[in-house]
Structure formats: structure tokens, C-alpha cells
Amino acid sequence: MNRHLTDSFLGTSIPCECGRTHEVPAIDISLGGGALDGLPDVVGRLGLGKNTLLVADTRTYDAAGKRAQQVLSAAGIDVELLVIEGEHPHVDEETAAPILPRAEGKDFLTAVGAGTINDLTKHAGTALGIRYVCVGTAPSMNGYTSIIIAITRHGVKTTTTGTPPVAVVADTDILAACPREMILAGLGDLLSKNVSGADWWLTKHIDGEYFCELPLNMVSDVIPWAERAAPAIASAEPRAVEELTEYLLVSGLSMTVAGISRPSSGGEHLISHLWDMQNMQSGKELALHGTQVGVGTVLAAKLYDEILAFDSLDTRTILAGYPDPDALRRRTDDFHGPVAAAVWEEFRHKLPSRERLQHIADSWDTIRKTIPGYRAEAGALESILNTAGAPTHPGQLGKTPVQTCDTIVHAREIRARYTGLDLAADIGILEDFASRHARPPD
Numbered sequence: 001m002n003r004h005l006t007d008s009f010l011g012t013s014i015p016c017e018c019g020r021t022h023e024v025p026a027i028d029i030s031l032g033g034g035a036l037d038g039l040p041d042v043v044g045r046l047g048l049g050k051n052t053l054l055v056a057d058t059r060t061y062d063a064a065g066k067r068a069q070q071v072l073s074a075a076g077i078d079v080e081l082l083v084i085e086g087e088h089p090h091v092d093e094e095t096a097a098p099i100l101p102r103a104e105g106k107d108f109l110t111a112v113g114a115g116t117i118n119d120l121t122k123h124a125g126t127a128l129g130i131r132y133v134c135v136g137t138a139p140s141m142n143g144y145t146s147i148i149i150a151i152t153r154h155g156v157k158t159t160t161t162g163t164p165p166v167a168v169v170a171d172t173d174i175l176a177a178c179p180r181e182m183i184l185a186g187l188g189d190l191l192s193k194n195v196s197g198a199d200w201w202l203t204k205h206i207d208g209e210y211f212c213e214l215p216l217n218m219v220s221d222v223i224p225w226a227e228r229a230a231p232a233i234a235s236a237e238p239r240a241v242e243e244l245t246e247y248l249l250v251s252g253l254s255m256t257v258a259g260i261s262r263p264s265s266g267g268e269h270l271i272s273h274l275w276d277m278q279n280m281q282s283g284k285e286l287a288l289h290g291t292q293v294g295v296g297t298v299l300a301a302k303l304y305d306e307i308l309a310f311d312s313l314d315t316r317t318i319l320a321g322y323p324d325p326d327a328l329r330r331r332t333d334d335f336h337g338p339v340a341a342a343v344w345e346e347f348r349h350k351l352p353s354r355e356r357l358q359h360i361a362d363s364w365d366t367i368r369k370t371i372p373g374y375r376a377e378a379g380a381l382e383s384i385l386n387t388a389g390a391p392t393h394p395g396q397l398g399k400t401p402v403q404t405c406d407t408i409v410h411a412r413e414i415r416a417r418y419t420g421l422d423l424a425a426d427i428g429i430l431e432d433f434a435s436r437h438a439r440p441p442d
Helices: 035-046 058-074 099-103 115-128 172-176 180-191 193-207 213-217 222-234 238-258 267-282 289-307 315-321 325-350 354-362 364-374 378-388 401-414 420-426 430-436
Strands: 013-015 021-023 028-032 051-057 078-084 108-113 132-136 148-153 156-161 167-171
Touching: 028 035, 028 238, 035 058, 035 132, 035 167, 035 172, 051 058, 051 099, 051 115, 058 078, 058 108, 058 132, 078 099, 099 115, 108 115, 115 132, 115 148, 148 267, 156 267, 156 325, 167 172, 167 238, 172 238, 180 193, 180 222, 180 238, 180 289, 180 378, 193 213, 193 222, 193 267, 193 289, 193 354, 193 364, 193 420, 213 238, 222 238, 222 378, 267 289, 267 325, 267 401, 267 420, 289 378, 289 401, 289 420, 289 430, 315 354, 325 401, 354 364, 354 420, 401 420, 401 430, 420 430
Parallel strands: 028 167, 051 078, 051 108, 108 132, 132 167
Antiparallel strands: 013 021, 148 156
16 A cells, blocks of 8 residues: 555545535654654644643553653653553543543643544543544554544444544554454454445435545555455564554545545444443443454445345335334334433434335335445455454354344444445345344354
8 A cells, every 4th residue: 555545635625526625634644663752753743732641541551651651751741641440441421521621721632542542532632622642552443533433422322523633653563563353453444444335325325415435435445455465464464564554544534534434434333333332231341343343344245245136126015014113113122221212313313214215116226236336245355354364253252143133133223324234124134134144154
């Protein structure tokens, strides 16, 4: 991958065929071996100031936080340290709240970590209008350069927009030394754009939502790169880790360019979010986001394979088999329990209508011809993850067949956004698909 994919985009205004002018923030990206030692130069170059709150957790402080504190202090920058305790801290309102008073009055914030620490610091920086620098510790997700903040509110995984960092320092010596499963998680998160793009186009077609080719094209060569790089990613070779990191940075930037998460987040992310919600309700440890997303991506791709196998649709058959809204509400309440009311507030916005189902049937030929241009086939995605040694089925994450089936059926309910999961439900194949794919392959 050539560095122009970041260098040529940052700090520019891009007029687009979609009718919008995309304003790309001038994020200062330092990527390479020994990049952390240049952190004070980044701070000086951007004129960020002389005092910072450094946010880390216990593991990321050991990985890079202590060194970041040392190099900043040696450069005359006053560093106040906030280490979030706990084995696996969450991005939720309870964890985010104490950061705000500690951050007030600081010239800038420094996030040292990956998804959780980045989102918590982004949340605080956005709320207080304070710029922040992110020091990455693992190539485990694509959120470093994104405007998106994934935060749990009242037990429901939600996303909101925030202000991205003014700089990202990605030291490949640190990234390549992180736990291998975090590198594989990054690969899973990156591959999601190969089905989320189809979901985004589908939402435009069904609901008239804004859609743009440019963010999708920013990482259009992911599949051929990943097919070549998968063996090197499996062994955490530094060059492959650096390339993966840049792809993740550009993937996050594509969401910032679009102004929404859609270029890299669709039904596969809803599957991951639902697992997070269930684990939090039961007090279980959360799995790595990108690992779950990778598994969800394979499921979503297989679902699209089956959707596209239909030559035509019979609207009368679809309407006859679709449950009424009251039945859907009861089923949502039964499954989601204590968070059912919040889930229903999302789900009710996309309940099926005769008009929508008729539109789907009437435009089926367009749907079948267009979607393949925005998604990869399941076999290619599964092969890449298998070669790298990453999970490809929920059973490998400890999910039972019943849990897997329930997840496929109910994940679509937690967001108002329309995805391939909803299309499968609308044409009457989602539950059958879920039952057949609930068990790991032999």
C-alpha cells in the first residue's frame, strides 16, 4: 500500500459527485518504527501546549503510556496521568464521566491505547472542545482516525459522532509486539467494509439515505492486499503490521469523510454490538471488537450470497409470511429483556410496510445487479481470515448454536439502519439462514 492513501487526502476539500464537498481533517499521522519518540515533536509542530492529561489503562500504560509520559515530560510538558483501572474497561457513560473533570483546563489530551481508550478520550475531548493526540498500542480496529464514538448507554450499544484526534502516533515496534489476537482483530474489522458498503448502498436504495462512492473507494484494494498479506499477518511480521495499520487508519478516515460510520459498519457490526450488550448484561468479559466483526462479516457475506441467489420475488408470499408489528414488539421484548424498550425505539423506525416490500420486489433485478459491486464473496473473506488464523464462526468465540441463531435473527433490531439482515427478513429467509448456519462447519 502506498502512503499517498493518507497523505493525499489529509487536510483537503474534495468536491464529490454525490453533491457534497468532503472536508478531510488535517490529522498528523506518524507511522513507523520508533514513532513514539517523536511525540514531543508532534505536540510542538501542532502547537498543542504545555500540559496534558494522559489517559491509558493498566495494560496500555505498560505498553506505551510510561514511555509517552517520559518523552513528554523530558520535553517540558506537564503530564497528569489517568490510568483507568480494571482488567477490561468499557466505553460506557459510567467509565467516561470521571474523565471529564480531570480533562478540564488541559491544553490537550493524550490517549494511549486502542479502541476503548481512544473512544473515551475522544468523548471527553469532544465534550470539552479540547484537542487530543492518540498513541496507538494495537492495530486492532479502525477507530483511530474516525469521528465515530461507540458508547454503551442504558445497556444499549450506540454510536455518536465526535472530533477525531489532531494526530495519531503509531509506532510499529509497539504495534507488532501487541498480543497476536489484537492484530487479527484489526484484520477482521478492516474486512467489514466488504459487506458494509453493500448495506450502505441498500439503505440508499430502500430509504433514500445519503450514499457516496468516495469513502468506499479509499480502501478499495483491501481484498487483494489481504490475500497476499494474510500469512505475514499470521506471524505478525512488522511490515505487514504497518500496512494493516495504514489500511485501518484510512478505513477510519473514510468514516470521517462520509460523516457517518456506514462505509465501514453495517449488519456485521450489529452482530458484534449485540454480543457486547449480552456480555455486559451477564457480567461476562467482552471479546475483541474486531474479532467479532470479522466473524459477523463472514456471516453477512454468506447471507448476501443466499439473498442474491433469488431470481425474482413474489410480493404476496412475502406479505403473507411477515409477522405483524405487535408480534414483532412481543418478540423484541422477550429477547432483549431489560433493554427492550430502548431497542424498540430503534427497531420501530424500520418496521416492514407493504410499500417497502413492493419496492424491493419491483426493483429486485437492480438490487441483484448492484450489490455484488459493493461486497466480497464469503469464500474470499473466510479464506483470508483462516489463513491469518482468525476466527470465522461464532462457535470459535464460544457461542452455542442457539446463541448464534438468536444473534443472526435479532441483531438487526438494535439499530434503525437498514442492512442485509433486514433485507433477508423482508424476503423471508433470515430465520432459515440462521438455523442452518448456527452450527460450526464440520
